[in-house]
Amino acid sequence: MSTALWLAVVVSALGTLLMRVVPFLWMQRRLNSSTGLNNMPQWLGILGPLMIAAVLGVSIVPVNPSAVSWIATVIGLSVTLLVWSRVRSLGWPVAAGVAVFGLVEVTALIW
Amino acid sequence: MNQAASHSPLRSALQGVREAIPLLGGYIPVALSFGLVATQAGFSTLEATAISALIYAGASQFLFVGMIATGAPLWLVVAMTLLINVRHVVYGPNLAALLPRSRHWPWLMHGLTDQVFALALTRLPQLPEVKRFSWFVGASLLAWGAWIIGTAVGATAGEAFTARWPLLGEIMPFALPALFLTMVAPRFTDKRWAVAMGCTILAALGLTLVGWSNVAIPLAAACGALCFYMVTFETRRRTS
Structure with missing residues (x-):
């Protein structure tokens, strides 16, 4: 694989990792902080189980x-x-x- | 003895490993296929395995090697890979309240795939808080390890393997819908959730059947959320 291709792999990997990490850490810091949220937003709590249902639909x-x-x-x-x-x-x-x-x-x- | 004192991180991690075993039924055949497809597209075993270890997101990996093989520009390959993985953005916030704070999350969240998220969101609320970190480490590391090993085996012996046991590649992936069914089943006791879940499952199934599997998960979940809120609206209007 050329250097450019390796770079594409690394950028894709880093981008995917950031999409997994940043929202998690952001929410963890906001929860129960004095200026942030006391609870998770309701829409997010609804979307979570629905994502599992969607993964079920795809895997059927x-x-x-x-x-x-x-x-x-x-x-x-x-x-x-x-x-x-x-x-x-x-x-x-x-x-x-x-x-x-x-x-x-x-x-x-x-x- | 209190819960924290009697807690063994190793035991909790092993529990995570044990409970993630059903995921392997889906991971191994897909990882074998990816290894095979990647080598056929011109990647070496080491390169295919590195892609699996670093990107670690099934659908986008197939797209990545497929687009490279057709000679697509690299910026477009990266953009499309990231676009497919955008759905991961909503997984982390859903688990934020269930997991303790730790300086290890920046690298541990690498293991947050569709399947690990589904398993964690179902199991973590049922576990004592002290067990959750180790449980997540065990479950996610097993899934990641299986994905990497599966890719390496697929790249080196995928063709011979699938030729010798063709049915295994069809039967093992059934572990995934079976597992997800057991995860969503408890929600069907509530009518509102049942309508939203049913709508989501059918939408995802339909989108996959017409070849839109890459966007099926977020689109179907959005359909389900719409159903969820519409059912509330109807109920409120009737009672007012």
Whole structure:
């Protein structure tokens, strides 16, 4: 890689890091300071969980979309939700969902 | 014994590592693909791995190597890479109240990806304050390490790997939607949140299906926020 290309990598990396760090530190300093905010703005508290929902929406699309992979996705997510409603934790529902998703994909491939 | 005295930073970090393991299902296949794509675009294994270690933002990395391969001007490559990553701006402020102050944040926040943010926003409020810093270190370092190693493996043996286990690359990424579903599910007990969340998920899904995956997250979240405020407006008008 040329020097110019390395520079492009470094500038992109620094820019991305600043977008992650600066708003975090700014908010941390403003919170509970005498001249700043006592609580996080309401709109920001709403946007956070909605960002997670958006990441879910993006990640639902299968790697290779097909009828089988969409069916496997629906079944896998249903099983994930079912197990979550029983155990209310993160680990087991994900493991069960992935196992069932994989089972449907492999079964479809064998048939 | 009080909570602070019985706290072990190592144990909290290991808890973070354990709870971030489901993220790897999504990280490893994508990192392998990135390593493969980068080498096919003319980058060496070391260069591809360095891009993953330094930029550490999936979608923008693919765009970066893709644009370089097509000969795009460097200023445009950098501008587009940063534009895709602008969504990270709202992640930090959401975690600011949940994490303690530390001089290490300027480098630790490098690990704040979409997935780490989602996991942290869900788990941190459930953890005692003394555990949160170490938990974040453990979870984010595992994700970063997996991303770097995955890229290196993808760059050196990606072609052979995907040829030998083609289905694995399709099955493992399902860990991500499964994980995010368990994170948003508790909000569905509230009607207002359910409408906003449902709207966001459908918008993100739709935008991804039409090929707008790069802007799907901020646009869909904005749609959801609009729904959230519109539901309030309707309720208030009816009661007045």
